[in-house]
Amino acid sequence: MEKLPETMAEVLVPWYEANARDLPWRRDPTPYRVWVSEIMLQQTRIEAARGYFERFMAALPTLADLAAAPEEAVLKLWEGLGYYSRARNLRRAAILVTERYGGALPADVKALRSLPGVGEYTAGAVASIAFGLPEPAVDGNVLRICARLTCCADSIGERKVKDAFREALRRQYPAGGKCGEFTSALMELGETVCLPGTPDCEACPLADRCAAHRAGRETDWPVMPYKAPRRVQRRTVFLLERNGRIALVRRPDKGLLAGLWEFPNVEGALTRSQALRQAAAWGCAPEEAAPCGQAVHIFTHLEWHMTGWYIKCAAAPDRFVWTDSAQRAEGYPVPSAFRAYKALMK
Numbered sequence: 498m499e500k501l502p503e504t505m506a507e508v509l510v511p512w513y514e515a516n517a518r519d520l521p522w523r524r525d526p527t528p529y530r531v532w533v534s535e536i537m538l539q540q541t542r543i544e545a546a547r548g549y550f551e552r553f554m555a556a557l558p559t560l561a562d563l564a565a566a567p568e569e570a571v572l573k574l575w576e577g578l579g580y581y582s583r584a585r586n587l588r589r590a591a592i593l594v595t596e597r598y599g600g601a602l603p604a605d606v607k608a609l610r611s612l613p614g615v616g617e618y619t620a621g622a623v624a625s626i627a628f629g630l631p632e633p634a635v636d637g638n639v640l641r642i643c644a645r646l647t648c649c650a651d652s653i654g655e656r657k658v659k660d661a662f663r664e665a666l667r668r669q670y671p672a673g674g675k676c677g678e679f680t681s682a683l684m685e686l687g688e689t690v691c692l693p694g695t696p697d698c699e700a701c702p703l704a705d706r707c708a709a710h711r712a713g714r715e716t717d718w719p720v721m722p723y724k725a726p727r728r729v730q731r732r733t734v735f736l737l738e739r740n741g742r743i744a745l746v747r748r749p750d751k752g753l754l755a756g757l758w759e760f761p762n763v764e765g766a767l768t769r770s771q772a773l774r775q776a777a778a779w780g781c782a783p784e785e786a787a788p789c790g791q792a793v794h795i796f797t798h799l800e801w802h803m804t805g806w807y808i809k810c811a812a813a814p815d816r817f818v819w820t821d822s823a824q825r826a827e828g829y830p831v832p833s834a835f836r837a838y839k840a841l842m843k
């Protein structure tokens with residue numbers, strides 16, 4: 498493996514200053530705004546995160562507002578973004594920062610890392626972008642760039658590879674400031690130029706220093722870690738309706754989609770008669786059933802293949818909350834796994 502080129506910051510920082518996209522979190526990059534944006538962007542595309550970020554900041558403009566907000570309100574702002582533990586951890590971390598640091602995020606990587614939901618990458622991003630510290634933020638995009646620059650033969654999933662690139666990058670941070678710009682430049686390059694399948698090497702400021710480009714084999718890198726195939730689970734989702742109200746139920750506090758609200762559902766692809774029997778077992782006194790479509794939702798390690806049944810009910814057992822459309826819009830965060838069925842409700 499070749500070494501990372503020297504003095505990357507000399508090239509990347511001016512390139513970034515000339516080419517940076519106008520993103521909402523880059524305007525007024527306070528520690529709070531940088532932190533929230535980095536958490537939001539962990540599993541969400543930039544275009545999808547923009548609107549959520551602006552809505553979140555309008556509702557909770559300061560860390561103190563976030564610390565004081567009820568959990569349901571924060572989850573509602575997160576509704577549709579997925580990976581809801583991020584939202585819970587943000588709120589828990591805001592409470593801790595209020596208690597431990599008087600409401601100001603600490604300008605220290607170790608202290609940042611001690612906060613719920615803040616890993617190596619996020620701590621590095623906040624430390625460098627918000628506080629100007631020479632701390633790399635190494636995610637999949639940055640690893641891809643580094644692997645291509647050096648023709649790294651090892652998998653970027655290996656700890657030693659990540660650590661080696663982080664230390665090599667740390668040595669490249671500019672001494673006289675612009676640490677945040679260097680971090681942002683690497684992110685920007687990975688998101689707009691050094692793309693996974695179609696790197697735009699013509700537009701790359703590092704093209705003349707890139708080993709993969711010299712070899713004309715850019716997409717041979719990075720070497721990716723082995724990924725186990727996702728498990729497929731069939732589920733049946735029930736739109737139980739009683740007098741215009743739809744049943745929702747809260748998921749358990751731990752595990753997948755913890756604490757969020759969902760349409761009642763069970764494992765397996767139930768037929769009409771099985772679905773009616775299930776609704777009867779819940780005490781709903783089902784009157785009629787109609788199919789309401791198939792849907793697939795993909796989690797990191799799991800796929801839900803869902804079959805939907807709309808069932809008109811003569812009883813409304815209180816094992817469920819029977820909601821009208823205003824309540825569903827205001828108070829019950831229903832994850833996007835049920836997007837297809839939520840759309841039917843409208």
Ligand code: SF4
Pocket residue numbers: 642645646690691692696697698701702703704705707708709710715
């Ligand atoms: S030259 Fe191409 S492969 Fe190399 S870092 Fe730039 S965009 Fe990526």
